Amino acid sequence: MAFLEVDNMSLEFGGVKACQNVTLKLEPGILYGLIGPNGAGKSTIFNVLTGIYPPTRGDVKLGGESLVGKKPFEIAQKGIGRTFQNIRLFKELTVLENVMSAFYSSSHSSMLDMVFETGKFHTEEADVRAKSMELLKVMGIEDLAEVPAGGLPYGKQRKLEIARALGLNPKLLLLDEPAAGLNPTETRELTDLIRKIQKDRNITVLLIEHDMGLVMKICEKIYVLVQGQLVCEGTADVVQNDKRVIEAYLGVDE
Amino acid sequence: MKNINKTFLIIAMFFGLAILLNFVMGGFSFDVASLFYAKPTRWQGLISPYYYAVLVILCVNVVLSVSLALLNGFTGLFTMGHAGFMAIGAYTSASIVTFMLPTAPFFIQMIVGSLCAGTIAALIGFLIGVSSLRLNGDYLGMVTLGFSEIIRIMLLNIDAVGGARGMTDIPQYSNLGSVLLLAVIVILVIKRIRDGRLGRAMLAIKENEMAANMMGINPLAIKVKAFVISSFIAGVAGSFFAHSEGYLSTQTFTFVKSFEVIAMNVIGGLGSLSGAILGAGILTVLPEALRKVQDITGIDLRMIIYALTMILIMILRPQGLMGNREWKWLSSK
Known part of the structure; x- marks a missing residue:
């Protein structure tokens, strides 16, 4: 059984369908990537995982235990650590x-x-x-x-x-665009660092990133989210050659 | 273990000083205790009743200001009801001592009175906290202001505590020695709370509640804790105030008093413990010191100078006199 399971999760704000039937199965000790165009709902998935938004439908389970209805700090104490897209330090x-x-x-x-x-x-x-x-x-x-x-x-x-x-000594680390705003040198340095931390501590990492170089280099499995729906999952090779992914990023060839 | 000794050292130093002062003041009297509880006659041998009264109020204000700093400065909760908690403490302690322990020794009266005052204030602080801390910013301020006025009006309408006439003949056991000791203890307690894990959690919530949440900190629980601690201390301050004045009137505890305490925090520098102390000092001493100016000029410029000083501080140092720096003995390093 997977360590973190997002089971058919949907999140709606009134008529806006932020996430539709998203299913993720994260195994322990693996580095996952979550990519997709702007507004695809990547950060929203993080917010559901950390309890900021309760899902409209579906379930989120950590180690078999449902996280739905738990307060954000309780989920954090259970071992989900995260960073923010717009840095939120004290x-x-x-x-x-x-x-x-x-x-x-x-x-x-x-x-x-x-x-x-x-x-x-x-x-x-x-x-x-x-x-x-x-x-x-x-x-x-x-x-x-x-x-x-x-x-x-x-x-x-x-x-x-x-x-x-x-x-927090997390079992699952959620990184929301860790390389945003960094120069190429810093990005390279951070890439190695994330890889090293993940291996040394043997934690699961789920990473949102727009820097494809970084994602393709270190992520063992990549999920692609387009308009709130998962369109593809697999290794870097699979994702790069997927028709729907190319369409989402580059448009349809007419 | 090294630092338990530090705590003891500070207390021992304080009492050492007290004993020294005792000899200086009373000419080789061994009655050290009378420095801390009893009528202020021994102190008044040293300083005039006027300065004595100012110093007592100064110490009470320091305690209030520092306890508000925990809420306003460290946890980032803007509350405007501190006078209410002080009133609860003052009236609780005065009633318990006057009605239930009128003949008990001063020492017992002081312990029971101040502990009950703190506990009742903390209890009411807890109830108000739990019911209103889901609000943020100015809304919390309005609610706490409302609660403190409710408390005051209720006290005003209880005949047993004198109603509008005020409560008289309260045993005057606390004096400058005890309020000074209280101020020192409260400053140390608040400093240590700030430097411990609880203080870090409070500061984290003030800085970014969402991020604190993601660090496994329960913001509501921490806020309620801060509220309870702060109202406990305000209650104790009220108790000591009641028993050094000997007379209580609900007029003392209007929202003007709450604002005064907020002003102390703001002028000293929000988020700075030293600032809270400095602010209390300035706002207590300045109006009194300006009386001297009146003697010289012949006309009453007191309120004009006072107001101008406030305005100048706001313009020249909007972050407060201390900003968020601390005096060395209060810094966290």
């Missing part, structure tokens, strides 16, 4: 604090521990700090730990968002 917090905030639900010191700064508080705080620093090192931004996140250059903000999502 700008006034430092880079390190941004990552540390992701450890909220997995740490346990109580109010009294904080107020009296007990041993438990200090051990846990040091632990969270060390783990966060490690994530920053993975992303190569550890030297910026004490800088306010809002002051980072754009590319580093993208990296920080991924580091923060990893702080």
